[in-house]
Each structure stands twice: as C-alpha cells, then as structure tokens.
Amino acid sequence: MRIFEIVKENVNLREAVELYGIDVNRYGMALCPFHNDRHPSLYVAGDHYHCFACGEHGDVIDFVSKLFRLSLYDAAKKLAADFHLTPDKPPSAAALHAKRIRTEAQQLRENERLCFSVLPDYARVLRDWKVQYAPQSPDEPVHARFVEACHKLDETEYYLDILCAGDSHERAEVVRQQMSDGKLEELRQRLEDIHKEDENDNNTADVA
Template identity: 65%
Template sequence: MDIFTMVKAAVTVRQAAEHYGLQVNRNGMALCPFHNDRHPSLYVSDDHYHCFACGEHGDVIDLTAKLFDLRLYDAARKLASDFHLAPDKPLPESIRQKWKQKTKAQQLRENEQLCFSVLNEYRRLLLDWKKRYAPQAPEDSLDKRFVEACHRLPWVEYQLDILLQGDSYERSEVVSELTADGYIRKLQARLREERYHE
C-alpha cells in the first residue's frame, strides 16, 4: 500500500486540520488559513475541505501541502510522521476493515457530499445566469435561464444551508429527498452538459 493510500485511510481531513491548529466548529466550519478570513468560510469534513470564499479545496494531503507549502509526497510523509503511521508496516486490521466496509454513515456522508457539491455548482450556475441573462429593459422578453435562476436559487441556497448547518436528521432528510428518483444524478449530468456547451 502506498503512502498516499495509507494516510488517506488513517487520517481524516478534520483530524489533520485540528492537529495543525484550525478550530473547526460543530458544523464543520473554520476560518480559512488561505486568505484573510473574518467569518468561517472553510468547510471541513472527514474526506475533503472546501472554502466558499477563495475556492480552495482538496483532501487531507492537499490541505497539509498547502498549509506547509510542501509537495504532495512530502505532505503525505509529514502526515505519516505526525500521526505515527509506519509506511513499511501494514495498516492495523481495524483500520483495514473500516476502510473496506462502507458503513451506513459513510454512505450517507458520501451522498451528502455529492449533494452538496452538485448543489453548490448549480448555485454558481444560477448566480451567473441571473446576472448574465437579466433583462436590460422592461419590454425585453425573459430568458428561460434567468427565470430558472430566479425561481430555483432560493431553494438551492436553502438546501445548502441545511447541508452545512442542519443537524444529522435534517441533513439525512435533505439527502433522501435529493437522491430519490436519481434527482441529484440527473442534475449532475445536466450540469456536465452545461459545462460542455459553454
């Protein structure tokens, strides 16, 4: 097993962030160390981080590399050292088992992250459409993209708020609704199409 796989299996982004001095609140938010952040805009979960202000994102190795200005390999080695992982020894059985089997909670987290990521991209698209396709004069006919942006933006922002700040029950309800009938996958495919046609 290579050092990257071992580190990602053994150390969560949140563990590393807190170990290196970031104060992550109960909603997973922290002040972003990559820009002058006055209000927490860095979302930290177990397997990734994302800043809503400056756009920085990645996994535990990316975070460490960025924090200490290291190459990815050196960041992985630093994590292995700081968290007392021996690259020449196999992972403990407990970690290997945990890594192999997706628990219900892990599946929910993955679905939650998918929903969050897709909705966040949709929100950016809608904000762009609202600005780009706004009527220039009262007599102009409304572009369907402008109408969609006005109609869907409040809903998308509400869903994102729940995924960011809701309790586990509220988040799981949102995820269930969004994954029902493959809605979030269809939206993801549509966003891919929009990127392709840009």
C-alpha cells in the same frame, strides 16, 4: 472487571466516536448525539468527552453506553467486539448493530459528498444566469434561464446552508430529498452539458 481495563487501554475515544458515525472536527468538536445539536457542542478530548450544551460527559464506555442505551458492561463488551479486542468470539448482536449504523453513516457521508459535488456548482451557474440573462427592458421576453435562476437559487442556497450547518437529521433529510428519483444525477449531467456548451461558446468566441 478486566474488560473495562482492556477497553479503556485499547480504544481511543475519538476513534470510537467516529466509528459510530459522528464526525469530529480538527478542533475536537462534534455534533452532540445526546441533544438536538446544530453547532458542534461536544468536545472530544483525550479520554473524555464533554458537551457544553447539554452537559453530558464521560469516557468511551459512558459514551457507548449512552449512545446505544446499554449497561456499562454491555457497552464495554460492544467496544471490545467492534474494536476486535476479543477476536475469538463471534460478533455479537451489538457489534452487528454497530456495523449497520456505521454503514448507514458512511452511506450518508458519501451521499453528502455527492450533494457537495453538484449543488455548489448549480448555485454558481444560477448566480451567473441571474445576471447574464436578466431582462434589459420590460418588454424583452424573459429568458428561461433567468426564470430558473429566480426559482431555484434561493432554494439551492438554502439546502447548501443545511448541508453545511444543519444537524445530522436535517442533513440526512436534504440528502434523501436530493437523491430521490435520480434528481441529483440528472442535475449533475445537466451541469456537465451546460459547462460543455459554455466552453464551446467560448471557443467559438475565440475563433471569431
């Protein structure tokens, strides 16, 4: 079948894996989509992949066939369409499906980036507050920032752990939770204000 040859010759496995929303790290490892993978077990090398955890392996056509539950022939057709190897044909349903998956994966990555631009900063601020505003004696009134640090620091670090090491479902859940009701944007603006405030305090201290 000519389509198999065309696809194998023209489609890079790693590019295909990434096109369908799976990040491959610089060691060629990725979270395996064929089992609930928490640490990258899928090795993507040259024209073959192999999962050290569940044992799945094959070439780019096997990969797409398993990922989208398509026959090998349909998988090859889908790859040909997604990589524009048959530009004269209109996009198939499978190609449109891939486009949707790609958009969702991109959206998730973008939202993850937003979380990573806010949550580590928040954790840093809370860590500072926990020390800076700790009551020095038992009868001293407890500072609101100390209370917030006690309540929120563990939670924030827990979410960061998941974003760093969780599987794609866990990460998506944390991102969804963080982005709901504009919570993350609110936090980002609040952190901006806090940093501005701190800067002003420092400037005043310098003048004095």
